[in-house]
Amino acid sequence: MNAAAAAAALSDERVLIDHSPPAVAAHAVTRRYGEGDTAVDALRGVSLEVPGGELTAVMGPSGSGKSTLMHILAGLDQPTSGSVEIAGIEIATLKDNELTKLRRRHIGFVFQFFNLLPMLTAEENVLLPLTIAGRKPERPWFQQLLESVGLQDRRKHRPSELSGGQQQRVAIARALVSRPTVLFADEPTGNLDSATSAEILELVRRSVDELGQTTVMVTHDAVAATIADRVLFLADGQIAKSLARPSQAEVIDAIQEVTGQ
Amino acid sequence: MTGVALKGLLARRVRAVLTALAIVLGVAMVSGSFVLTDTISKAFDSIFTSSYSHTDAVVSGRKLVDYSNGGNATVSEAVLERIRRNRDVGAAAGALIDLNGDSTHANLIGRDGKAIQSNGNPTFGFGIDTSQPRFNPLKLKEGHWANGPHQVVIDAETAKKHHFAVGDKVGVAASGPRESFRIVGTATYGDVKSLGGATIAVFTIPTAQRLLDLHGYSVISVAAKPGVSANRLISELKREVPATARVRTAKEQANEDKKGVASFISFIRGFLLGFGGIALFVGAFVIFNTLSITVAQRTRELATLRTLGASRRQVLRSVVLESFAIGLVASVIGLVSGFGLARGLSSLFGALGLTLPQTSSVYATHTFVISLILGVLVTVLAGFVPALRATRVPPIAAVREGAVIQRKKRLGPVAGVILFGIASALIAYATLGGHLGSGKSLLALAGGALLGLLGVAGFAPVLVTALAAVVGIPAKRLGGAAGRLATDNATRNPARTASTAAALMIGLALVTFVAALGKGLHGSVDRAINKQVTADWVVTSQNGWSAFPAGAGRAVTKAPGVTLASDIRSDRGRIGTANVNVNGVEPATIARVYHFDWRQGSNATLASLDGHGALVKQRFAKKHHLAVGDAFTLRSPAGKPVRLTVAGIFQPPQVMEVLGGVVVSRQAFDRTFTRRSNSLTLIDGSPTQAGLDRALAAFPDAKAQTKAAYVKAQSSFINTMLNLLYVLLALSVIVSLFGMLNTLVLSVFERTRELGMLRAVGMTRRQARRMVRHESVITALIGAALGLPLGIMLAAAVTHALGKYGVTFSLPVASLVIFTVAAMVAGILAAIAPARRASRLNVLEALKYE
């Protein structure tokens, strides 16, 4: 896709976002940190397509490049080589402003450490992406969203008055409020206990099923991976294995296999 | 987004307020300067307007000479008679009122036998024709107007302050020895609450003429007959008056009267605003630094906003909006505090002997507009670089621990060196060109100083580590582990420490400059007087610089021990269009008490002064192409001409000249000038203080001092000036104190986890406190290490330029020690709250903190 088309797609508000595959595609992506002797190749030629309407889980040992891949797929970071397309738009050539607009439209991000703004209420935090974009929320959708994440009675609370699970729910609602093309979540349960984790995973799965929300999620948790439609295993900056709807045992086997290499 | 920015600001209230304080003082100074000067201006307005309230036209003596003791030419009684006879004139009255000059002054003597005024505030002595109340600018409050030769009415404020009641006797000293008068009434001048420190005594016209040694009137107020237009009246009057008088409408006259005062007020305004500007400049540094730190601390928050789709422009706008809000709040607070500060400034001037007239305070629109705009502008400009830095926070920083803002290549040090180079060039231009004092060179000097400060602030981060190593030695030696950690903390973010110190540096550089310059001036004044005056004792007026009655000079000759007393008369005269100081000396004795630096002639030349001879100052002779033997005409303030011949040329020092432009004999002076007053009487011999005081008892305006005391008193105005400058510069030092406080508060906040860890591994509360305090003192000392040399360098350059005035550079060692100690105290003060916070930290909470 050329730059003119990209610009046209960005400027035309009425463009209908096609959720048919792929929502995000990467081709031969590498990412090198640092230079010379201390250089680290975090990604070494990753190609993948994230199909629309599916939940893709990314697993792999610590340092295998999961977070790096997420950041690049989400347009937060640029690959050292290779190309990334988000909603059909090649991001390598985009200027900061264009990339920002692309993120507004197509990307939702859930962080391990919630990253809520402490001075805003839960509701205001959720609405923040729309506020930033200068858009008005569609009230029914917003209500539905708050209900489905279970925050109706917490909307006026500030982050410091919420539990970790509640804060993460706010963060998920915030990521979903602009109906992004893809939702990225990097270890969204990494900071939560197992019961709360289960609730959050259930919420993520539900958003895929009910809203058709394309989602990419990094996790270390084999149980979490079993709710995915597809699980990618990263090792040493490369995709080592890919499983469709695996069972918990299959996931554990795969982890051992990948780590054992 | 706006809402988000403002909510963020509200959440960081305390920090926002601390940031705002940096600009509050500067704005307060600006608004205070305006309120004060507007108020004074209005007071003078009403003084001058009420002087001519029921008057259509004013006839006054033409002003031929500026700053004369004797005042302008007077208008004779005959002129008044002529005016009264004019068919268009309804009424006319003459008066002796000179608000601008020195000609209608009569000193009131307090119950202690001393003059009420001794510090230079006006002592008005008016002669008023009270039979024509419509022209009388004063309003009687008690008693009746004076109607006999021994009666006086004094202003109500003075009566109250000095416990005089109607019926009391009061001493008055005008141009002759003191006399006793009975107070028959009290009065106020127009609607003015207070004429500042001025006292007023009102006499009958003949009494005033006698006391003031004036003939005729200083002004004649005229009212037209009903039906006669003011224009017609004026053109009628113009035909009646001599060439030495002028006719004006009341309004013109009031404006004319106001001219001198107006330029004085605008000088004071500029002077005060200058210090407001300095405080704002320092405030800008503080704002810049504080916002830089907060932006750095909010990296994660800003990055999150970026991942949520905020564009760079939005981030920029939100940070700029934040500084705008801070600036606006600060400016409003500053504006209002300025109203109070105006009163403080007024009493500051009062304490220095310059009491200014007051009415109810004036809050003009321009005070509001300028204060607010200035405060907001400075804040937003200072916050702009941090705001730009905020836009460089990459979205990825939201997810990556320890991500830092990508720095553009560090331009600071290079830019700093370049700025410093330009500054040095400007200062060299201003001080080496030999024309310091011209507007251009003063501008270059001020610009150079400003750029120099900015330049040093620019490359200071490079110096911080080295400086901290030096000024941190005591902390390391005495502070133990806490002291060592403090030194490390001070250098771990050199840019932050540098700009915190830079704010303090500005104030310290300026006070150092002032101290060094003051010391240089002091020396030059002392030398100049010592070179000229060879007398043992000196008689001056109480304030040391105005003229005193000639009679006092004669009186001291009678004191035991006085070998000779040589009077020096003084007034201003005019040669062609040039104004010149004129002195009358005793040719027979002057050379024994005054040293002439002859260029042409010798002490023998003095004998030729008895006729029409005159000595001329060399600079004046050059400028007006006068050589020995040339004749020229000198005119007195009253317009009386005298033909003189240049007999000799001498050159007094360029500062503190005792004898000025043209010197004639006392006899010639007395023939030409109406007002016989002395600037000095120089005494040889060995009289006693008590003897001289007794001889001067009738002249409370005059006082006798030994030469040493006289020299000291003459340079004491420099001390007064220095004190004023110190007080005004203290303001910017206080501003930088807020800066240090801010940095510490933010650093302690930032290091919460670290402090918790230190406490967990065994640091005591005391040590934590000490660590913060040492860091603060080190920062302050870095400010001193940067500021003092800068101030000294600037002073060295300026004293060099003033070399021809006998100013030499000398290091004000005592002042430097005091300023260094003051910087340390500032550091300790700034650290009080942050140190307490650091020591009160709950260890568990701190470690949990995320």
Ligand SMILES: Nc1ncnc2c1ncn2[C@@H]1O[C@H](COP(=O)(O)OP(=O)(O)OP(=O)(O)O)[C@@H](O)[C@H]1O
């Ligand atoms: N900013 C950085 N600079 C240098 N190296 C980095 C940086 N970020 C990541 N790395 C390196 O890149 C590799 C991949 O890191 P990444 O964070 O993607 O791993 P990860 O799979 O997310 O690990 P974890 O499961 O621990 O979160 C690691 O070796 C890491 O040390």
Ligand SMILES: [Mg+2]
């Ligand atoms: Mg990771």
